Each structure stands twice: as C-alpha cells, then as structure tokens.
Amino acid sequence: MSAAQSQAGQAQSGAEILLRALKDQGVEVVFGYPGGAVLPIYDALFNQNAIRHILVRHEQAAVHAAEGYARSTGKVGCVLVTSGPGATNAVTGLVDALMDSIPIVCLTGQVPTHLIGNDAFQEADTTGITRPATKHNYLVKRPEDLARVVHEAFYVARSGRPGPVVIDLPKDILIGPAPYTEATVQHASYRPRTEPDPDQIARAVALLKQAKRPMVYTGGGVINAGPEAAAALTAFVRATGFPITQTLMGLGAYPASDPQFLGMLGMHGTYEANLAMHGCDVMLAIGARFDDRVTGRLNAFSPDSRKIHIDIDGSSINKNVPVEVPIIADAGRALEALLAAWNADPRQTDKPALTAWWRQIDQWREKQSLRFTQDPTKGAIIKPQHAIRRLYEISRELGRDTYITTEVGQHQMWAAQHFPFEKPNRWMTSGGLGTMGYGLPAAMGVQIAHPDALVIDIAGEASILMNIQEMGTLAQYRLPVKVFILNNQYMGMVRQWQELLHGSRYSESYSTALPDFIKLADSFHAKGLRAESVDQLDDVIREMLACPTAVIADIAVDQAENCFPMIPSGAAHNEMLLGPEHGATSAGVTDAGLALV
Amino acid sequence: MPMTDTTQRSATISVLVDNESGVLARVIGLFSGRGYNIDSLTVAPVDQEGRLSRINVVTSGTAMVIEQIKAQLDRLVPVHRVADLTKDGPHVARELALVKVIGTGEKRVEALRIADTFRARVVDTTMQSFVFELTGAPDKIDAFIELMRDLGLAEVSRSGVAALARATRVI
Ligand SMILES: Cc1cc2nc3c(=O)[nH]c(=O)nc-3n(C[C@H](O)[C@H](O)[C@H](O)COP(=O)(O)OP(=O)(O)OC[C@H]3O[C@@H](n4cnc5c(N)ncnc54)[C@H](O)[C@@H]3O)c2cc1C
Ligand SMILES: Cc1ncc(C[n+]2csc(CCOP(=O)(O)OP(=O)(O)O)c2C)c(N)n1
Numbered sequence: 096m097s098a099a100q101s102q103a104g105q106a107q108s109g110a111e112i113l114l115r116a117l118k119d120q121g122v123e124v125v126f127g128y129p130g131g132a133v134l135p136i137y138d139a140l141f142n143q144n145a146i147r148h149i150l151v152r153h154e155q156a157a158v159h160a161a162e163g164y165a166r167s168t169g170k171v172g173c174v175l176v177t178s179g180p181g182a183t184n185a186v187t188g189l190v191d192a193l194m195d196s197i198p199i200v201c202l203t204g205q206v207p208t209h210l211i212g213n214d215a216f217q218e219a220d221t222t223g224i225t226r227p228a229t230k231h232n233y234l235v236k237r238p239e240d241l242a243r244v245v246h247e248a249f250y251v252a253r254s255g256r257p258g259p260v261v262i263d264l265p266k267d268i269l270i271g272p273a274p275y276t277e278a279t280v281q282h283a284s285y286r287p288r289t290e291p292d293p294d295q296i297a298r299a300v301a302l303l304k305q306a307k308r309p310m311v312y313t314g315g316g317v318i319n320a321g322p323e324a325a326a327a328l329t330a331f332v333r334a335t336g337f338p339i340t341q342t343l344m345g346l347g348a349y350p351a352s353d354p355q356f357l358g359m360l361g362m363h364g365t366y367e368a369n370l371a372m373h374g375c376d377v378m379l380a381i382g383a384r385f386d387d388r389v390t391g392r393l394n395a396f397s398p399d400s401r402k403i404h405i406d407i408d409g410s411s412i413n414k415n416v417p418v419e420v421p422i423i424a425d426a427g428r429a430l431e432a433l434l435a436a437w438n439a440d441p442r443q444t445d446k447p448a449l450t451a452w453w454r455q456i457d458q459w460r461e462k463q464s465l466r467f468t469q470d471p472t473k474g475a476i477i478k479p480q481h482a483i484r485r486l487y488e489i490s491r492e493l494g495r496d497t498y499i500t501t502e503v504g505q506h507q508m509w510a511a512q513h514f515p516f517e518k519p520n521r522w523m524t525s526g527g528l529g530t531m532g533y534g535l536p537a538a539m540g541v542q543i544a545h546p547d548a549l550v551i552d553i554a555g556e557a558s559i560l561m562n563i564q565e566m567g568t569l570a571q572y573r574l575p576v577k578v579f580i581l582n583n584q585y586m587g588m589v590r591q592w593q594e595l596l597h598g599s600r601y602s603e604s605y606s607t608a609l610p611d612f613i614k615l616a617d618s619f620h621a622k623g624l625r626a627e628s629v630d631q632l633d634d635v636i637r638e639m640l641a642c643p644t645a646v647i648a649d650i651a652v653d654q655a656e657n658c659f660p661m662i663p664s665g666a667a668h669n670e671m672l673l674g675p676e677h678g679a680t681s682a683g684v685t686d687a688g689l690a691l692v
Numbered sequence: 693m694p695m696t697d698t699t700q701r702s703a704t705i706s707v708l709v710d711n712e713s714g715v716l717a718r719v720i721g722l723f724s725g726r727g728y729n730i731d732s733l734t735v736a737p738v739d740q741e742g743r744l745s746r747i748n749v750v751t752s753g754t755a756m757v758i759e760q761i762k763a764q765l766d767r768l769v770p771v772h773r774v775a776d777l778t779k780d781g782p783h784v785a786r787e788l789a790l791v792k793v794i795g796t797g798e799k800r801v802e803a804l805r806i807a808d809t810f811r812a813r814v815v816d817t818t819m820q821s822f823v824f825e826l827t828g829a830p831d832k833i834d835a836f837i838e839l840m841r842d843l844g845l846a847e848v849s850r851s852g853v854a855a856l857a858r859a860t861r862v863i
C-alpha cells in the first residue's frame with residue numbers, strides 16, 4: 096500500500112497525486128502559467144519545495160523553454176498551462192517539439208468533467224486540437240487513472256522517437272481525492288524497438304567494407320540517443336576513416352573540428368558535404384529523416400548510392416527515399432553493434448578507392464564554400480558571418496561550457512555554418528517547424544538547466560520580437576542569457592528568397608519601426624549593447640560575455656547579405672548556388688521548384 | 693525493387709487497437725492528415741471484455757505509400773498490431789449491405805429474382821418496396837447495386853469491409 100493510501104482519512108487530492116507522480120518521474124522544473132482550471136495544481140505547488148515552477152510570460156514560451164531544457168539535458172521537459180487559451184497558446188510549441196522529436200509532457204487544465212462539451216468558460220477541445228500536434232495525448236476522466244496516465248505519459252514522451260505528450264486534466268479530477276499508483280515499466284501496445292537486428296548489421300558492414308565512396312549522414316536521432324551514441328558515432332567514424340556530414344538537427348554529435356567532418360549538408364550545407372552525398376556509392380544514414388531541406392529534388396538525390404538507414408521509428412525509413420538496408424533501432428545501440436561487427440570483420444576496406452575519394456573531397460573543400468570577406472577598416476559594416484565567427488572565437492577564449500539557441504532565418508543558418516560544436520546537446524534550434532520566437536525561451540530553459548553555463552540566443556531582429564516578453568522571465572529568475580541579434584533590418588531569409596526567386600519584389604519583408612533594443616533591454620532590467628561597425632564588434636561581444644546579467648546585443652549587419660551555399664527548392668545537390676565570392680549567379684528555378692517551400 | 697514501384701494497389705489493413713476514446717479519431721486523422729485514401733473503414737470491439745477493437749481499412753497507394761501507412765499506424769500508442777491482409781497471404785473480406793428498392797410490376801418481380809440469385813434476403817417489404825440484405829465480397833455488392841439501378845434503387849447502406857486471413861493465420 097502506498098504512503099498516500101495509508102494515511103487514513105487523509106486522501107490526497109488529484110493535484111497532490113499529480114505532483115507526486117511528477118516527482119517520481121524525476122521532474123525538478125515545470126514551466127508554466129496559471130489560470131482558473133489549474134489553480135488546484137498551483138495550490139499544491141505552493142505547499143511543496145521539490146518541484147520548481149518557472150513562470151513564463153506566454154504559454155508558447157513555456158513549451159520552447161521546456162524544449163531547451165530537454166534538448167540540453169536529455170530529460171523530459173515539463174509544462175503546465177491552463178484550459179482554453181492556455182492550451183491553444185501552447186500548440187505551436189507542441190508542434191515544434193513533435194517535428195524535432197523533443198520529449199515534453201504538457202499538463203493542460205480542463206473544465207470539470209460534467210461541463211465538457213458545454214462550451215463552458217475557457218473550454219477548448221484540447222485533446223482534439225492537440226491530437227495531430229502530439230505524439231500522444233490523454234484526457235483523464237477518472238481519478239484512479241491519474242497517476243498511471245502521468246507515468247505512462249513520461250514513458251511515451253521519452254522512449255522510442257521522443258515527442259510531446261499532453262495530459263488534459265479536468266478541474267474536478269484535480270480537486271477530488273485520487274489514489275496513487277507506482278510507475279510500471281511495461282506498456283501493453285507501445286513497445287519501441289531499440290536493439291538492431293544482427294543480420295542487418297552484418298549486411299550493413301559488408302556494404303560499408305567494400306565501399307569506394309562511402310558517406311556517413313547523421314541527424315537529430317543521434318542527439319536523441321544520448322551522449323553515449325555520439326561517443327559511439329565518433330568511435331565508429333574514426334575506425335572507418337569515412338567522411339561524415341550532419342543535418343541541422345544533428346550538429347554536435349561528431350566534433351566539428353575533426354577533419355573527417357564535412358560540415359552540414361542540405362539547402363545551406365557546404366559544397367563538399369552536398370557533392371559527397373551526391374556522388375557517394377554507399378550511404379550510412381543514422382537518426383536522420385531525409386527531410387526535403389536535406390535531399391533537394393528527390394529523384395536527383397544521391398542517385399548512385401546503396402543506402403543503409405538506422406532509425407528508431409520505422410515510419411522514417413523508406414518514407415522519402417528507398418533504402419536497401421533498413422535497421423530499426425536506437426542509434427546508440429546500432430552504432431555499438433556496427434563498431435563491434437566492423438572490428439570483428441576481417442575484410443579490408445578498398446584503400447586506394449578511399450584515398451581517391453578523399454582526394455576528390457579535398458578538391459571540393461578547396462572551394463571554401465562558406466568563405467566571406469570582412470572589410471576590416473574602421474567604420475566598415477559588419478558581415479553577419481564575421482559576427483558569428485567572432486562570437487565563437489571570443490567565447491571559446493573564455494573556456495566556458497557554451498550553449499547556443501537560435502531564432503529562425505538567415506542568422507540561424509549562419510550560426511549553423513560558422514559556430515562549430517564539439518559536443519552534443521549544445522545546439523538548440525527549431526528545424527522541422529522553423530518557429531520564429533523559439534530561441535529566447537529555449538535559451539531560458541537551457542539556462543535553468545545549466546545555471547553556470549554561457550547561454551546565447553543568436554537572433555534576428557524580426558524573430559526576437561515574437562517572444563520578446565520572455566525578457567521578463569529572464570529578469571525574474573536572474574537568468575543571464577545573452578541575446579545576440581544580427582540586425583539586418585529585414586526578414587532576411589524572406590528577403591533572400593524574394594531576391595533570388597521573386598524578382599527582388601521585397602514585399603512586406605522590411606523590419607520597420609523596430610524598438611530601440613538598448614532601451615528595451617533596459618526596461619526589462621537587462622543590459623543593452625550595440626555595435627554599428629566592425630571596430631566595435633569585439634568590444635561589444637566581450638562586454639556582453641562579461642556581463643553577469645541578461646544582455647541584448649544589437650549588432651547592425653550588412654542588410655544585403657545572402658546565405659550561401661543555397662540549393663534552391665526543387666534543385667539537386669549538384670545544382671547548388673554559391674555566393675558572390677564565387678561569382679554568384681541568379682537562381683535558375685523551375686516553376687515546380689517555385690511551388691515548394 | 694518493390695519500393696520504387698509506382699503502380700497503385702489496393703490494401704486491406706487490419707489494426708488491433710485499445711478500445712479507448714479518441715482511438716478512431718487518431719486513425720482517421722492520420723489518414724486525412726497525411727493524405728492517404730480510405731476506401732472503406734470498419735471498427736468494433738472484438739474481445740470479450742471489450743478492451744480491444746479491430747479496425748479494418750481498405751486503402752490504396754504505391755508500395756511505398758502502403759508501407760508508410762502501416763508504419764504510421766504501427767507507431768500510434770494504442771495500436772497493438774497492424775496486418776496487411778492483402779500482402780500477407782490469402783484472406784476473406786466480407787461486407788454487409790442493406791439495399792432499398794422501390795417499384796411495382798415487372799421491375800419489382802425482376803428485382804426479387806436477381807436478389808434470389810445473389811442470395812440476398814428480404815428483411816423488409818411493403819407493396820411498393822423491398823429492403824434486401826446482402827453479404828459478400830465488396831465487388832459482389834457493387835454488382836448487385838449496379839443491377840438494381842434500373843429497378844428502382846432508392847437507398848444503400850453498407851457496413852464497410854470486415855476481413856480475416858484464411859486458414860490458421862491470425863494477426
Ligand atoms: C530556415 C531553415 C533552413 C534549413 N536548412 C537546412 C539545411 O540546409 N540542412 C539541414 O540539414 N536542415 C535544414 N533545416 C532543418 C530541416 O528543416 C530539418 O529539421 C532537418 O533537416 C531534420 O533533421 P534530421 O533529419 O536530423 O531529423 P530530426 O528531425 O532530428 O529527426 C530525427 C530522426 O531520428 C530518429 N530518431 C529519434 N530518436 C532516435 C534514436 N534514439 N535512435 C535512432 N533514431 C532516432 C527519428 O525517428 C527521426 O527520423 C532548415 C530549417 C530551417 C528552419
Ligand atoms: C512564426 C513564423 N512566421 C513566419 C516564418 C517565415 N519566416 C522564416 S525566416 C523569416 C524572417 C526572419 O527574420 P529575422 O528574424 O530578422 O532573421 P534573418 O533572416 O533576417 O536573419 C520569416 C518571416 C517563420 N519561420 N515562423
């Protein structure tokens with residue numbers, strides 16, 4: 096009998112049982128915002144110290160904060176919002192977490208069970224609205240289900256392909272007495288597979304051993320699989336000597352400084368990564384989902400390669416690109432098995448072919464597709480790439496553990512290209528949904544999880560305004576997050592597409608009537624800084640990094656700069672556009688390509 | 693390679709799910725959200741305690757799309773099992789239809805005669821109408837309805853397909 100039940104006559108309320116279950120699930124922090132339907136939970140929170148509540152300023156930000164917390168720790172992020180508008184405000188965050196496979200449990204208040212379906216005050220059909228926005232969701236209708244559902248929700252959120260789970264909690268369930276049940280490990284129908292099939296591992300090794308032009312392509316799934324998986328990946332890639340590229344979501348799982356790393360691939364990936372993907376004869380894809388931003392035109396994607404795909408979610412395999420060796424497993428477990436099988440296999444690799452392949456890759460590398468030119472003279476305008484490079488170099492001098500989040504746009508791509516990561520879980524960005532307004536709340540969540548770390552949101556001046564209210568949360572909890580705005584006074588990514596694909600018709604993409612970011616920082620009890628020319632940049636970065644409080648650094652950058660390389664939608668990897676450094680041409684985009692996003 | 697085959701095929705897929713609220717919405721939402729076809733859909737509890745339901749869905753698509761549908765169904769949390777009856781071996785598929793025919797005279801006689809050859813039962817009758825009950829494979833029901841068109845076909849209600857693998861195989 097559990098402690099709760101043994102306290103005779105002292106039955107605990109649903110809200111108390113809820114918190115007990117959260118505690119048993121290891122929850123230390125909840126990001127939330129109160130309202131009528133969840134007041135019983137706030138009552139219960141008031142009476143305990145085990146779980147810390149972080150009061151955000153908007154429910155969308157609560158979910159992004161929980162995403163930042165989850166992605167930087169490997170734990171499940173926990174969110175608490177009220178019924179109706181609280182729940183609907185959270186939806187963007189939930190879809191973001193769904194697309195990027197981030198484990199979240201989101202508790203939503205609901206009107207009492209007898210009022211459900213009545214258009215009661217602040218009623219929304221939360222399970223209906225969030226069904227396609229979550230990995231799974233629950234409506235708790237009976238007190239005896241409450242504790243079990245909470246345990247199950249955490250299990251579903253973190254296991255298999257992680258994702259967001261909603262638990263909708265009618266107010267009467269929270270107020271009335273409820274029994275406690277311990278967490279059970281087994282689920283009747285949901286049993287994700289984690290162990291690889293040894294036969295498929297053997298087939299994979301056989302293919303890889305005889306490869307002449309191999310390529311390893313890894314994604315967010317390796318981050319999901321934890322630091323051990325990243326270590327196994329590093330060991331395997333080093334053992335093989337093969338080149339490796341990563342998706343936007345996969346960065347950090349393999350040390351970027353390693354010569355075998357070719358940089359990110361895809362729409363804004365490096366020349367060498369994309370051409371190597373195009374030309375390889377054996378591809379090993381791990382925890383990556385062949386996203387359209389990565390493959391470009393599907394029928395031209397890596398046409399001559401035999402493909403091995405490791406993914407924990409069977410629906411990711413053969414979805415966009417047919418593969419020859421499918422392996423449904425956890426990336427870490429599969430990589431360990433691959434490494435063991437690789438080492439045990441007596442066959443030699445084709446050394447001359449591999450040498451020739453590396454020679455080819457090195458030729459592509461010589462293009463230096465990320466190259467840019469910064470005018471060093473006093474008063475010169477700052478190139479956004481240079482600003483990020485300096486941010487990287489100066490923060491590295493400090494030797495602090497550094498976490499980067501981003502908003503969405505050109506600055507996000509430049510961050511991916513110019514801020515290298517040596518370790519996993521240090522890079523938080525909204526990849527699948529591409530949610531402007533993600534970076535600041537995500538940084539907040541990272542800083543809560545890592546109070547002593549350096550946490551920087553690399554932002555655009557348009558995106559940052561989408562969740563700017565969270566400056567209030569930073570102030571309340573004294574979170575020293577650094578917001579580094581690459582201010583080009585444009586929705587730069589939109590402007591770039593308009594320039595290259597829509598005849599330079601800059602329709603509504605100019606950031607006008609911007610706030611004075613220094614005053615804005617000041618009014619939120621943070622430090623505001625500004626750099627207007629290249630000679631001011633380093634000082635501003637140093638001052639920002641030295642500042643013990645939150646900072647907004649407003650960095651005026653070149654308004655006309657475009658992000659290259661770029662594979663326009665509907666084009667193939669070998670139809671990449673390079674920048675002005677390489678004599679840029681205008682995009683030859685087909686009508687079919689224009690219809691893509 | 694079958695995965696690159698672009699021909700469309702029909703597939704009868706059976707899904708064993710927890711009989712909980714919202715589970716049908718999940719399955720239907722998956723089909724509509726991802727743009728898959730539903731040609732027929734049936735659902736009912738199939739165990740004694742009423743804890744498990746069987747959903748039978750007839751869909752169509754290329755080999756790659758059908759594999760994707762199965763994988764998507766399989767990852768829904770309340771789904772226990774997914775079987776592609778069309779691919780996994782021979783199966784039986786049956787549907788029940790109620791067909792109302794209104795008419796008099798020669799046409800009424802002809803309707804009754806055809807119903808007889810199809811082994812349809814008359815479950816309701818008036819001087820002007822019949823309701824026929826017919827079970828069989830969907831194409832047999834299609835054929836029957838087609839024949840009734842000229843004989844006063846007024847209304848049709850079909851159950852959708854129930855299906856099982858032949859012989860000792862179970863999903
Ligand atoms: C403006 C913009 C531009 C972009 N440009 C690019 C670009 O140039 N290049 C690029 O790469 N992306 C780009 N993206 C991001 C892109 O949209 C996708 O989000 C990204 O490519 C998907 O990364 P992924 O394939 O690693 O998959 P993720 O979304 O990270 O999915 C992870 C995969 O791993 C699997 N998985 C999860 N857990 C495990 C586990 N434990 N073991 C094994 N498998 C697991 C999942 O089932 C899934 O298939 C851009 C986004 C934006 C907003
Ligand atoms: C919520 C949301 N709305 C719209 C978009 C479309 N969008 C993508 S990038 C972008 C512009 C971002 O501008 P800014 O934050 O200044 O970044 P920049 O590209 O200039 O670096 C827009 C509007 C989006 N990704 N998210």
Ligand SMILES: [Mg+2]
Nearest residue numbers: 555556585587
């Ligand atoms: Mg901008």
